[in-house]
Amino acid sequence: MKRNDDLDTAIERWGLTPVVAALAEGDASTPPDEVRRRLLGHAAAAPPLLSPTLSPVDLYRARVAALEQLLDTLADEDWERRATPYQWTVHGLVAHLLVIEQCTAAMFGLGKMPSGDENDHLAVGRALIDTELLGSPLSTAGRWRTAARQISDHIGSDAFRPNAPATLHGWPFTGSSLLVARAFELWTHVNDIARAVGRLERPTPAEELRTMSSFSVATLPYTLSLVDPLLSFSSARVVLTGPGGGTFDIGTGERTTLIVADVVDYCRMVARRIDPDVLDSTIEGDTELAGALLRASQAFAV
Amino acid sequence: MMARIAVGDDAALEQVYDQYSALVHGIALRLVGGDSAADICQEVFTSLWNSPSRWNGERGSLRTFLVVIARRRCIDTLRSAGRRRANERRAYRAVPVPAPNVDEAAIALVTGERVRNALRRLPDAQRRAIELAYFEGLTFAQVAVRTGASEGTAKSRIRLGLHRLNSLLGPSETGGSGVKRNLA
Numbered sequence: 001m002k003r004n005d006d007l008d009t010a011i012e013r014w015g016l017t018p019v020v021a022a023l024a025e026g027d028a029s030t031p032p033d034e035v036r037r038r039l040l041g042h043a044a045a046a047p048p049l050l051s052p053t054l055s056p057v058d059l060y061r062a063r064v065a066a067l068e069q070l071l072d073t074l075a076d077e078d079w080e081r082r083a084t085p086y087q088w089t090v091h092g093l094v095a096h097l098l099v100i101e102q103c104t105a106a107m108f109g110l111g112k113m114p115s116g117d118e119n120d121h122l123a124v125g126r127a128l129i130d131t132e133l134l135g136s137p138l139s140t141a142g143r144w145r146t147a148a149r150q151i152s153d154h155i156g157s158d159a160f161r162p163n164a165p166a167t168l169h170g171w172p173f174t175g176s177s178l179l180v181a182r183a184f185e186l187w188t189h190v191n192d193i194a195r196a197v198g199r200l201e202r203p204t205p206a207e208e209l210r211t212m213s214s215f216s217v218a219t220l221p222y223t224l225s226l227v228d229p230l231l232s233f234s235s236a237r238v239v240l241t242g243p244g245g246g247t248f249d250i251g252t253g254e255r256t257t258l259i260v261a262d263v264v265d266y267c268r269m270v271a272r273r274i275d276p277d278v279l280d281s282t283i284e285g286d287t288e289l290a291g292a293l294l295r296a297s298q299a300f301a302v
Numbered sequence: 303m304m305a306r307i308a309v310g311d312d313a314a315l316e317q318v319y320d321q322y323s324a325l326v327h328g329i330a331l332r333l334v335g336g337d338s339a340a341d342i343c344q345e346v347f348t349s350l351w352n353s354p355s356r357w358n359g360e361r362g363s364l365r366t367f368l369v370v371i372a373r374r375r376c377i378d379t380l381r382s383a384g385r386r387r388a389n390e391r392r393a394y395r396a397v398p399v400p401a402p403n404v405d406e407a408a409i410a411l412v413t414g415e416r417v418r419n420a421l422r423r424l425p426d427a428q429r430r431a432i433e434l435a436y437f438e439g440l441t442f443a444q445v446a447v448r449t450g451a452s453e454g455t456a457k458s459r460i461r462l463g464l465h466r467l468n469s470l471l472g473p474s475e476t477g478g479s480g481v482k483r484n485l486a
Contacts, residue, residue, distance in 0.1 A: 006377070006435065006439070006440075006441045006442060007435040007436055007442075007460060008370065008373050008374055008377065010442075010457070010460075010461070011464070012370075014461055014464065014465075016461075016464045016465070016468060017362055017366050017370060018362065018363070018366050018468075019464050019467050019468045019471070020369065020370075020373075020436060020464070021363075021365055021366040021369040021370070022417055022467075022471060023417055023421075023432075023436055023437075023467075024325055024328060024329045024369050024372075024373075025325070025417055026328075026415070026417055026418055027325075027328030027329060027331065027332050028324040028325050028327075028328045029324055029327050029328040029331050029339075030323075030324050030327065031323050031324070031326075031327035031339070031340055031343045031344075032340050034340070035323070035327070035340050035343050035344045036319060036323070038344055039315070039319060039344055039347050039348060039351075040312060040315070040316060040319075042348055042351070043312040043315050043351050044312060046351075046352070047310040047312075048308065048309070048310050048351070048352070048354070050309060050310060237311070237313065239306050239309060239311045239314075240309065241305035241306060241308070241309055242305065242309075245308075245309040246309050246310060247306075247309050247310040247311045247312075258313070260306060260311075
């Protein structure tokens, strides 16, 4: 009901809301314990509606589309700009992505693995990259697009087996998890290229961030066991704030650490664009474990 | 903390509840009495959980937001139930009880005393008008009737009194220009 004749409505107009809040200070009174129990019971039973996740197929396709859109807008000189943190130019980075699409296609039985050490993400297909750099950037972009579309077509077909093993660079992915990892890579390189050519990074849709961050957090117990096998781990809570974020409890048993960070910052850290030591985060509990988890989150990135 | 609540971190809700529940419950206890105070306290924090985006940090502290929400719910309850008269009598009988958190309890006691002292320093007419509007939830028109003044005069007394309170409470309570103690 709209009121216009009482203090609570008027104080906002008068800019005196804090004064009225102060008047309440002297009345503080502990509520009955049952209020707390009922509230927390409600919170557990009715978590807030957060952004949905995308299927790995839709996520991959969305990230391919985002890179296509960006590449379509590049000027001739943009292709020669350095794409940090790599030594490559934007042209070279797109050639690298062409190589990785070919690796991905090979895992799906769609072609041959490029030459070079297939367990080395940056070294594989080096010869192909060198060849591409001798030609036109637009031709390289065209070949990357063709390779990505071949994968898009395949993962939308009955031939795609989302749960079948799809090991890439030595990581034991499944078909679905490989697509999420690839989408993460495409997201990272879209931002790399945008920075290289002086564009503002376009906000990533919440459902894409949520899908990528959920995947990353879910894999933390596994990557932690690889990065720091001697570290004891029972349970942790990771809270990623902002659109696309969420609250994740990983492991079992007593929770020993809490990590809170912005979801975009977290994804950047996972992609090694932010160092775990400088990530703007709140950590409570076992700080050693929290640090190890953050480092482990970068295991897939190079 | 609110960013954590927005993404479903119930531990953050627990911390906010522990920090502010005594404040919210105290308001409800004074305005509607014990029967409904616990329900209103729960409703305020449930609404915070269900709709965290209603709080805008640029417009004020979480403390102030919760106080405003609690008062609105109390006054709606009073008006819808037609229980104002009974609760007007109850209002001055409510006895503050220390908050559960020691720091919060200390802050509440000290601040409460400062606020009461500041109220005592107001001219009688201003203090009475504020007491009726704030502690009893009366409308300006009802304050006017109770004090025998016109509605405009009642409203003016409240506004001047609050401005005076704002000055009296000073920077330690107000963060410089008025009461603004942001613990959120």
